[in-house]
Amino acid sequence: MVNFQPARLVNGSPVVFRVKAPAGVRSLHGKWLDHEVSFRWDAPRKTWYALAGVSLETQPGAYPLSLQASLPDGRESTFQQKIPVRAGKYPSIAIRVAGKYTEPDPEQLRQIAEDKKVKQEAFRSLTPQAEWAGTFSPPVSAPISDVFGTRRTFNGKVQSVHQGLDYGVPAGTPVLAINRGTVLLARPLYFEGNCVVIDHGQGLLSLYLHLSEIQVKEGDAVERGHMLGLSGSTGRATGPHLHIAVRWQGTYLSPAVLLALGLPAAAPAGQD
Ligand SMILES: [Zn+2]
Structure with a gap:
């Protein structure tokens, strides 16, 4: 049986799936909206759990989570459950910025194209196994000034x-890492400004933009709360x-939804 959090799942949201599987299951994998999802064992709650997400572009509907479990005798067992995705409500606003950000000149366009290559290259080789563990914590303690998903018109x-x-x-x-991971990028980019990207494993990244100062290097291992x-x-x-x-x-x-998810503190490799 599959449970999921948040209970009202919308486009643009992360999601935690929890699965009660028969005793002795050795590993559990899932497929969700064309993504591979690998589950981890939460011993105290005797459930398998995995972090996944729904893109902003996903239309409302019921989408199957397909599960494949490895049984102790080597057989595979499969199960499928449909998960409802509803339409998120996202605001629209107008914003003014310097003209070079809406009408970049040829040199600036070259820099933007260069940044795009840097990011594509960095995002290509990510850590497959989970480095994150437990609940995610906010990068600063301060009020939110704009939410995720706002449709913006610049100038x-x-x-x-x-x-x-x-x-x-x-x-x-001070800006703090929201969870454990490896620093994938730590450099200035055109739109992002001074930017740090952390690879948390399993295809999960967190990005911190517009920094006045970067205090980590690419390749550094960081714990949750580490100053970036x-x-x-x-x-x-x-x-x-x-x-x-x-x-x-x-x-x-949505980072806010990720920060609000309750996740198990420990993350052992498999079910004993
Ligand atoms: Zn922003």
Whole structure:
């Protein structure tokens, strides 16, 4: 039987699936919206759990979670359950930024194309196994200034969807890792400004943008709460704030929902 959190699942949301499987199941894998999902064993609650997501582009409907369990005698058992996805309600706003961010010149366009290659390259080789463990914690303790999924129009011209969460913090505020992982990128980019990306494993990334200062290096291992740098307003920012984003297997998900999910503290490899 499959349970999921949040109970009202919308497009753009991360989701935790929990499965009660027969005793002795050795491993559990799932398929969900064309993504591979690997489950971990939560011994105290005697359930298998996995983190997954629903892209913003997913239409409302009921989508199957297909499960495949390895049994102790070597046989495979399969199970499928339909999970309802509802339509999220996302606001629209207008924003003004410097003209170079809506009408970049040829040199700036070259830099933007270069950044795109850097990101594609970095996102290609991710850690397959989970490095994250337990509940995710906020990168700063501050009020939220813009939510995920807002449809924005920049300078009346460029339209985009806000693929992260903004915290209204003054420049120089310490920015902390939301969970354990490896620093994948730590460098300045055109739109992102000084930017840190953490690879949490299983295709899950967290991104921290517009920093005034970066205090980690690419390849560093970080724990939850590790200081990554200081907030700022570098790149396409209307003023000092922290933008964080969560990317799962190529799609951006709501960071606020991820931060609110209850997840098991320990993450042993298999069921004993
Ligand atoms: Zn933002």
